[in-house]
């Protein structure tokens with residue numbers, strides 16, 4: 001079968017050749033590190049859409065034991081399920097004789113799938129709208145997932161919306177228990193990250209076990225967080241990162257600076273339409289979107305996430321990659337040839353060729 005496919009390919013390449021050469025001759029886009037390009041995919045508008053339209057964050061809403069708890073959970077599941085390349089589960093656990101569910105979306109690694117990175121936040125609240133605590137963190141998980149699922153990740157990333165954090169980290173502890181013996185490399189989490197009590201920044205909590213992740217998050221916020229400050233806040237047991245750290249897994253939680261200064265936490269006024277903010281500025285959405293950019297940049301740098309089709313990893317889909325595609329065509333998706341195997345069938349074939357042309361001639365990503 002392969003010769004005829006190859007023949008077909010040659011015809012197609014020659015038909016497109018003049019267009020491709022022209023594109024190459026006028027392309028003066030400088031190569032940049034992948035993280036700098038990928039971080040730009042984080043969208044403030046899309047973040048606000050998640051936070052305000054899908055997570056029930058207005059006065060009267062209740063994601064604790066109220067009607068909006070399951071509605072929000074199902075919206076998270078549906079939105080993640082609508083994204084490409086993610087396998088999404090409602091992951092059950094038992095608490096107080098009832099079954100609850102974490103929403104877990106998995107982007108399977110292409111090279112070392114056994115290495116697992118976790119991006120997490122709890123979506124439950126204390127019988128209130130929980131706009132800051134913790135729809136702000138949940139929307140980060142959703143936005144980081146939406147961005148990264150479109151790229152090639154050598155390692156596996158699990159995007160987790162945990163349930164029942166407020167009753168003692170129940171969902172995250174269940175998740176960790178389910179993964180005993182597996183290689184969770186690190187977990188980065190966010191909890192209350194949208195109310196600016198000043199200064200504009202994040203407390204980064206984690207124990208000495210997590211010093212590498214802490215410095216990684218701090219560096220990523222410095223590089224990609226657009227002015228968000230960081231403060232080393234020491235060890236803490238009161239958020240989902242602790243479910244990981246207590247089992248020996250490096251993990252951190254980012255929380256808005258001086259979260260105790262937010263008097264509306266765990267009250268009915270922790271709402272987008274908090275009546276004490278008639279101008280609608282209870283939340284500063286640039287804080288969580290900048291943190292989302294930092295999480296994206298951290299994972300791209302740590303894992304070595306790249307653009308599909310970018311075989312030479314110069315953050316540009318160009319003629320150099322086309323030359324690699326020609327070399328790889330018809331062969332297994334090993335080493336740099338794996339950059340073209342967007343349909344995950346472990347062979348570089350006509351489908352991958354077509355998607356390469358889309359990437360080369362269409363939108364950058």
Ligand SMILES: [Zn+2]
Pocket residue numbers: 122133134165191192
């Ligand atoms: Zn919280």
